[in-house]
Amino acid sequence: MVRDLLVDLAREVPDYTDAGGAIRRYRRGRRRRLGGTIAAVAAVVALVAVATFAIRPPSPPLVLASRPPVLTDYPATLTAPDPSAVLPDLAVPNVTLLFDGWCETQCRTVDVTVGVDGRQYDGEPGFGEMTMSLSPDGGWLAVQTQSNFLIRRLADGYQLDTGLFSADGWEPLVWSPQTRYLLMWDGGPNLRRIDLVDGASVSYQAPRDKQVLALLPDGDLLLSGEAKGTEPSVLVRVDPVTRRQHSVVTLHSDQRLPPYDLQVNDDDTTPELVDPTGDRIAVLSRGGMVLDVELATGEVLHRHALPTNRNHAAIAAAYLAEGLLLAFPQPAGASPSELYPGASVGLLDLESGQFRVLTQTLGGRALLLRGGDGWYQF
Amino acid sequence: MGVDGETDFQDFVRTRGPALSRTAYLLTGDHQLAEDLVQIALSRVYGRWSRLTAGGDPEAYLRRIMVNERTSWWRRRRYESVGRQSLIDVTTVADEADQVSRRVAMLAALDQLTARQRAVLVLRYFDDLSVDQTARALGCSAGTVKSNTSDALARLRTLALEEVS
Numbered sequence: 001m002v003r004d005l006l007v008d009l010a011r012e013v014p015d016y017t018d019a020g021g022a023i024r025r026y027r028r029g030r031r032r033r034l035g036g037t038i039a040a041v042a043a044v045v046a047l048v049a050v051a052t053f054a055i056r057p058p059s060p061p062l063v064l065a066s067r068p069p070v071l072t073d074y075p076a077t078l079t080a081p082d083p084s085a086v087l088p089d090l091a092v093p094n095v096t097l098l099f100d101g102w103c104e105t106q107c108r109t110v111d112v113t114v115g116v117d118g119r120q121y122d123g124e125p126g127f128g129e130m131t132m133s134l135s136p137d138g139g140w141l142a143v144q145t146q147s148n149f150l151i152r153r154l155a156d157g158y159q160l161d162t163g164l165f166s167a168d169g170w171e172p173l174v175w176s177p178q179t180r181y182l183l184m185w186d187g188g189p190n191l192r193r194i195d196l197v198d199g200a201s202v203s204y205q206a207p208r209d210k211q212v213l214a215l216l217p218d219g220d221l222l223l224s225g226e227a228k229g230t231e232p233s234v235l236v237r238v239d240p241v242t243r244r245q246h247s248v249v250t251l252h253s254d255q256r257l258p259p260y261d262l263q264v265n266d267d268d269t270t271p272e273l274v275d276p277t278g279d280r281i282a283v284l285s286r287g288g289m290v291l292d293v294e295l296a297t298g299e300v301l302h303r304h305a306l307p308t309n310r311n312h313a314a315i316a317a318a319y320l321a322e323g324l325l326l327a328f329p330q331p332a333g334a335s336p337s338e339l340y341p342g343a344s345v346g347l348l349d350l351e352s353g354q355f356r357v358l359t360q361t362l363g364g365r366a367l368l369l370r371g372g373d374g375w376y377q378f
Numbered sequence: 379m380g381v382d383g384e385t386d387f388q389d390f391v392r393t394r395g396p397a398l399s400r401t402a403y404l405l406t407g408d409h410q411l412a413e414d415l416v417q418i419a420l421s422r423v424y425g426r427w428s429r430l431t432a433g434g435d436p437e438a439y440l441r442r443i444m445v446n447e448r449t450s451w452w453r454r455r456r457y458e459s460v461g462r463q464s465l466i467d468v469t470t471v472a473d474e475a476d477q478v479s480r481r482v483a484m485l486a487a488l489d490q491l492t493a494r495q496r497a498v499l500v501l502r503y504f505d506d507l508s509v510d511q512t513a514r515a516l517g518c519s520a521g522t523v524k525s526n527t528s529d530a531l532a533r534l535r536t537l538a539l540e541e542v543s
Binding site: 001002003005006007009010013014015016017018019020021022023025026208209211 | 384387388391392395396398399400401402403404409412413416417418420421422423424425484485488499500503504518520521522531534
């Protein structure tokens, strides 16, 4: 039935491919990389530096060089929708970096927006067509170019070429909670863990019956096996260098089955979120719940419903010290476009379950959230 | 890349283009997105063509790029169903024959799967890849492919029943 359905669906599909177009596209990317990208990256660096300094979480510590970021004139080019609004100084607590979205294949540059406490400030076009990810501490930016992923430390411009062209389904990558490590796909059967302190990398291939569930602060990997029905979920902590197994945690079915409907590793393109200490993971369930799990015992410490709109639960980007960083669609009619209703970004306090909105975005904007494994679009 | 490499790449696209286009369409369910998807994947493969042809199977690599890119789109646009037309509007055909309704329900259900679940079904049941080949394309274990396939079929069944009812 499924095979028939798929064959039937594909019967009238024309040939979309255009070899010349693909070659031209590749060459355009190369020219951009050699030429205009410097200015674009400078703009990115300046902009994210604003975000980096403005967010200032009490914990975890920022990975910043002693020299402050060199700010270009980028903030001066910002224009606010409200003429009376002035871009606040760097002491503003919550900033979300955004860039215009609906151009994943066509646009060459996109608009940049900084959202500050609910207000948005638009900048000049600056970004090329790139995939980006901002580290949990806001201090590093991963940029996918036409060749490799580059990891750039925003404070001093230090750049690490990962040598890796693409990433796994966890695109583009996964950060460890305190921004010490990255986990990426190496283009073959392995994952590659990169140490941002010394640039060292180690390859790791999970056993055939296991999936990598998360990257912990000390660089260990958390693996899980498949659990069916009432079987317990077994989480294994492994050092990817020595392959040594450190500990095993069992998450019993009465902690995860209905009404919570928790399927550990239900979607292996989405890593679980680890708190900055590495003691807890936040697991999102199909039912729009988040479960705060203590890794040492497997005990579910807190259960909360995620904020929702139109039956869509929030995207969780990172488990920060301040809470779970979330984004979800704004209510209908709250933005100019019905098609792309925009998003609310905020923090869910896992102790109390309280959600605090940090900023709201217009429809069609893409968000670069701290700790996210890519950018998000609404 | 030399002239030979470019010619080789063009030959590959000419030969495999229709099949890749069909896979792209099944992964996305949208003609425009499918065209974008396959062209993005080809441009990325072109940049590494000589290494890929020397080291193995470029089509497998290309397929993986398509799946990853599509998964990434899905994750970025998790809310695309808000305002986006489904593959087929179920209500417009509600009065047609049962057989057609069931098929339409299946199509609507297919559109509600996650990108990874959809990819598993497309690679296994349309591209006829083995479990191991699908695992390589998805970058996961064979066991995960099996469980994803099982989950996807179960979910498809549930969703299709909901659509029909």
